[in-house]
Structure formats: C-alpha cells, structure tokens
Amino acid sequence: MTDFFDENHPLFGAELDTLAIRAGQTRTQEGEHGEPIFTTSSYVFESAQQAANRFSGEEPGNVYSRYTNPTVRTFEQRIAALEGAEEGVATASGMAAILSTCMALLKSGDHVICSRSVFGTTTMLFTKYMERFGVQVDLVNLTDLSQWTAAVKPNTKLFFLETPSNPLCDVADLEKMSQLAKESGSLLVVDNCFCTPALQQPLALGADIVVHSATKYLDGQGRCLGGAVVGRSEHIQEVLAFIRTCGPTMSPFNAWVFLKGLETLRIRMQAHSQNALALANWLNQHKNVERVYYSGLESHPGHELALKQQRAFGGVLSFKVNGGRKEAWQVIDSTRIMSLTANLGDVKTTIVHPATTTHGRLDEDSKREAGISENLIRVAVGLEAIEDLQKDLSRGLDLI
Known part of the structure; x- marks a missing residue:
C-alpha cells in the first residue's frame, strides 16, 4: 500500500x-x-x-x-x-x-x-x-x-x-x-x-x-x-x-x-481540452458536418454532468459527416497533418474511421447499438495550432 x-x-x-x-x-x-x-x-x-x-x-x-x-x-x-x-x-x-x-x-x-x-x-x-x-x-x-x-x-x-x-x-x-x-x-x-x-x-x-x-x-x-x-x-x-x-x-x-x-500530464490535458473544444465548436458550424460528439459542447446530453465530475472535457471528439463511408474516408484521406492511426492521447493529432478500425470486429448489430455509423470520424486532438487542424479537415469537408 x-x-x-x-x-x-x-x-x-x-x-x-x-x-x-x-x-x-x-x-x-x-x-x-x-x-x-x-x-x-x-x-x-x-x-x-x-x-x-x-x-x-x-x-x-x-x-x-x-x-x-x-x-x-x-x-x-x-x-x-x-x-x-x-x-x-x-x-x-x-x-x-x-x-x-x-x-x-x-x-x-x-x-x-x-x-x-x-x-x-x-x-x-x-x-x-x-x-x-x-x-x-x-x-x-x-x-x-x-x-x-x-x-x-x-x-x-x-x-x-x-x-x-x-x-x-x-x-x-x-x-x-x-x-x-x-x-x-x-x-x-x-x-x-x-x-x-x-x-x-x-x-x-x-x-x-x-x-x-x-x-x-x-x-x-x-x-x-x-x-x-x-x-x-x-x-x-x-x-x-x-x-x-x-x-x-x-x-x-x-x-x-x-x-x-x-510529469507534464495536467498541462498537456489542459491544452488538449482547449484545442478539442475549439475544434468541436468549429466543426459544429460546418455545413457538411451532421453532428459533433464532444461533452464540452452545451448541446451534448452529458455536458452538465461532465461539468460536475470532470475538470475539463478531454482531447477526443467524434463527428458525423453528411453522407456515408465514402465521404468519411474522403475527409480522412484528404488530411495532410493529422496522423491516420487508431492510437490516441498523443501530442500529434490522430484521425480514424471507427467502423472499419477500432470497432471493425464488431458485427453490424453491435455497431448500430453502439452508435458506430459509417459516416463517423474520431479525432484525438493534439497540440498543434488549432488553425492548422481546421485547415487540414477543411480539405476534405469542403469537397463533400
């Protein structure tokens, strides 16, 4: 002990x-x-x-x-x-x-x-x-x-x-x-x-x-x-x-x-949270984004609870694009800064398509019950300049 x-x-x-x-x-x-x-x-x-x-x-x-x-x-x-x-x-x-x-x-x-x-x-x-x-x-x-x-x-x-x-x-x-x-x-x-x-x-x-x-x-x-x-x-x-x-x-x-x-955990988590909130707000305003999932948004059903039991909202968010797998992959493949990898928690921003990677082994019923749709993208927001991350996602989002 x-x-x-x-x-x-x-x-x-x-x-x-x-x-x-x-x-x-x-x-x-x-x-x-x-x-x-x-x-x-x-x-x-x-x-x-x-x-x-x-x-x-x-x-x-x-x-x-x-x-x-x-x-x-x-x-x-x-x-x-x-x-x-x-x-x-x-x-x-x-x-x-x-x-x-x-x-x-x-x-x-x-x-x-x-x-x-x-x-x-x-x-x-x-x-x-x-x-x-x-x-x-x-x-x-x-x-x-x-x-x-x-x-x-x-x-x-x-x-x-x-x-x-x-x-x-x-x-x-x-x-x-x-x-x-x-x-x-x-x-x-x-x-x-x-x-x-x-x-x-x-x-x-x-x-x-x-x-x-x-x-x-x-x-x-x-x-x-x-x-x-x-x-x-x-x-x-x-x-x-x-x-x-x-x-x-x-x-x-x-x-x-x-x-x-x-040794740098709190400082990093604070910075991750700030970047993620900024990116979530930006995505929430994009015409080709159907929905953003991030508890830092007031529209998120868990927002008030997160305020109560968390010091900040973390660095991970997900969003659905207008369309399906084709459009989601287009956004992912158009990025030039973000790393296409299933890992998260890195100072480098990562992006992934959950339905075919992190949750790819689940059957279709399990994916549906867990809310894992073909147009869903997960981003673990790193510590790069938020303006560069927005530009990186715009490359694919603006083309949908």
Missing part, C-alpha cells in the same frame, strides 16, 4: 502537479536526480535464507522483474497517488490491465454488466473471451441507469464502463453508478483513459477500480505500450497475484517513459 495517506509522509496532501512529478521516487546511494531504469531481469540475494524470505513474502524486496522492479514500482505508486488509490499495479498494455482485472476478480458463473459504449476490443474481450471461460456478460446503454438496474442478477460481480466513452464521448453518472453497484454487491470498474486523473478521479466518485491504457495520455507521445490498475489494496493484490503468475508485465524502460509523461 502506498503511504501517501500517512500525514507524516512529505507528500501527504500534495496537489496533483506535485504528485505527478514526485510521487514514488526513491534515490539510490548514487543520489540521482532523475529516476533510474532498472534493466535487470532478476536480483541477487545475500543468502539462501533471504531468498526464501523474499519468495515467501516474509521479507520485502525485489524478487523477479516480472512482478517486482524498482522503476515499475515508482510508476505504480505515482499513478496510484494521482488517482487517490491505495495501490496500483502496472501491466503490459491497457487491454492487459482489463484482462488482468477480470481474471483476478471473476470466476466461472459470475456475471458482468458492461457498457456498449466502450473500445471495440474491450467488447470483444468480454463477449468472446470472458464468456468462453463461463463469465456471463450483458451489454447495456451507458447512460440509461434503468438498463443497468434491470440487468443486475444475483451473480453480478462487476460493472465495467468508460466515461467519456469511445468514440461518442457519452458521460456516465459515476456517483449513481457506484451506488447501484454497491447495492448489487458488485465492483465498479472505470476505464479512465480519456480523462486521466488530471481531469477526473473516479475513485473519489465511488468507483472501486480504475484501469488505464498508459499508452495513451499517460505517455502523451505515442512511444510505448502499457497499462495500469489502481484501487484498494485488497483488489490490487489479487491483480498482482495474477500478473505474477501469468506475466502481462510492464517493462522497466516503458515504466520510465511513462514517469516522464506523467
């Missing part, structure tokens, strides 16, 4: 910007200012007794870098501190974080309620692979609390959602969702990838566990894959036990990269 809740700790009560730079850092005897990268697979013990004590858990210390590494541990403590969690564990990717959470906390015969408005691969994980292991899954509308209530069963163990959602930026009421989860004896797991703790802290609103794709905004420059799970120690220890056995582990180098990303 992290000790940031101890009033004697120097970072007790520290603000997010300070935690993002200082939390979890310990110095070796060399007195280094920057965090070192411990590129070692194993550790040497002083005696056979110490080795036995380390492996049994009787003595704290490093054992094997699959589940104990000083650089990774620093990242785990820092992201836990930022989310206000007791403990955190790092994984090889964001999907590994979700998988590890499920494998650690669910068993055959359990029931999961999952939002339809999640990343397409997340949907596949639940509906194809978790069901293969005997876990029952129901998909419901993210913002319709009555559907969540109706889906609850005696064996319901976990609620899973993203807020804001990918790619339509729907917003869930986390306080109400957490209350319903508790009443049903379930854990509420929130994917906080779009907001990060810089803009939203689901645990403070009642969630039990938060998962991250560190690949996205926690890094911020599209360099490495990684994930994280944070929450109460009783849950995180179970996830750690799974990772120790099965090995979906974050590398020390990637952890070091994410530590550098966290």
Whole structure:
C-alpha cells in the first residue's frame, strides 16, 4: 500500500502537479536526480535464507522483474497517488490491465454488466473471451441507469464502463453508478483513459477500480505500450497475484517513459481540452458536418454532468459527416497533418474511421447499438495550432 495517506509522509496532501512529478521516487546511494531504469531481469540475494524470505513474502524486496522492479514500482505508486488509490499495479498494455482485472476478480458463473459504449476490443474481450471461460456478460446503454438496474442478477460481480466513452464521448453518472453497484454487491470498474486523473478521479466518485491504457495520455507521445490498475489494496493484490503468475508485465524502460509523461500530464490535458473544444465548436458550424460528439459542447446530453465530475472535457471528439463511408474516408484521406492511426492521447493529432478500425470486429448489430455509423470520424486532438487542424479537415469537408 502506498503511504501517501500517512500525514507524516512529505507528500501527504500534495496537489496533483506535485504528485505527478514526485510521487514514488526513491534515490539510490548514487543520489540521482532523475529516476533510474532498472534493466535487470532478476536480483541477487545475500543468502539462501533471504531468498526464501523474499519468495515467501516474509521479507520485502525485489524478487523477479516480472512482478517486482524498482522503476515499475515508482510508476505504480505515482499513478496510484494521482488517482487517490491505495495501490496500483502496472501491466503490459491497457487491454492487459482489463484482462488482468477480470481474471483476478471473476470466476466461472459470475456475471458482468458492461457498457456498449466502450473500445471495440474491450467488447470483444468480454463477449468472446470472458464468456468462453463461463463469465456471463450483458451489454447495456451507458447512460440509461434503468438498463443497468434491470440487468443486475444475483451473480453480478462487476460493472465495467468508460466515461467519456469511445468514440461518442457519452458521460456516465459515476456517483449513481457506484451506488447501484454497491447495492448489487458488485465492483465498479472505470476505464479512465480519456480523462486521466488530471481531469477526473473516479475513485473519489465511488468507483472501486480504475484501469488505464498508459499508452495513451499517460505517455502523451505515442512511444510505448502499457497499462495500469489502481484501487484498494485488497483488489490490487489479487491483480498482482495474477500478473505474477501469468506475466502481462510492464517493462522497466516503458515504466520510465511513462514517469516522464506523467510529469507534464495536467498541462498537456489542459491544452488538449482547449484545442478539442475549439475544434468541436468549429466543426459544429460546418455545413457538411451532421453532428459533433464532444461533452464540452452545451448541446451534448452529458455536458452538465461532465461539468460536475470532470475538470475539463478531454482531447477526443467524434463527428458525423453528411453522407456515408465514402465521404468519411474522403475527409480522412484528404488530411495532410493529422496522423491516420487508431492510437490516441498523443501530442500529434490522430484521425480514424471507427467502423472499419477500432470497432471493425464488431458485427453490424453491435455497431448500430453502439452508435458506430459509417459516416463517423474520431479525432484525438493534439497540440498543434488549432488553425492548422481546421485547415487540414477543411480539405476534405469542403469537397463533400
């Protein structure tokens, strides 16, 4: 468990910007200012007794870098501190974080309620692979609390959602969702990838566990894959036990990269949000845009709720062009600055066609239920000049 809740700790009560730079850092005897990268697979013990004590858990210390590494541990403590969690564990990717959470906390015969408005691969994980292991899954509308209530069963163990959602930026009421989860004896797991703790802290609103794709905004420059799970120690220890056995582990180098990303997290998220809001307002006025999905717009149904539980609206938006796939692809292919890639959370703006990429493996009924239409485009707004991004989209939009 992290000790940031101890009033004697120097970072007790520290603000997010300070935690993002200082939390979890310990110095070796060399007195280094920057965090070192411990590129070692194993550790040497002083005696056979110490080795036995380390492996049994009787003595704290490093054992094997699959589940104990000083650089990774620093990242785990820092992201836990930022989310206000007791403990955190790092994984090889964001999907590994979700998988590890499920494998650690669910068993055959359990029931999961999952939002339809999640990343397409997340949907596949639940509906194809978790069901293969005997876990029952129901998909419901993210913002319709009555559907969540109706889906609850005696064996319901976990609620899973993203807020804001990918790619339509729907917003869930986390306080109400957490209350319903508790009443049903379930854990509420929130994917906080779009907001990060810089803009939203689901645990403070009642969630039990938060998962991250560190690949996205926690890094911020599209360099490495990684994930994280944070929450109460009783849950995180179970996830750690799974990772120790099965090995979906974050590398020390990637952890070091994410530590550098966290240092500028709030500043970047503020800038992403400002750019995204400006682009959303511009798109909202374009004659060839049918609809814009961004919770920063007053017209968005989740706007007031987002104002309540987020510090800003994030960097991801989606919009529908007049027409279908042909027109959407025309807009995408006409860009010269934006990167055509499915990743997000980068200082470089990315653009993608969800129906044929991020949600391409879903069947047509699932796409329709999730609102993934052929004329939908997702943009993860980076930090370039907003005027250049507008010109880039105009190349294709003006030709429709």
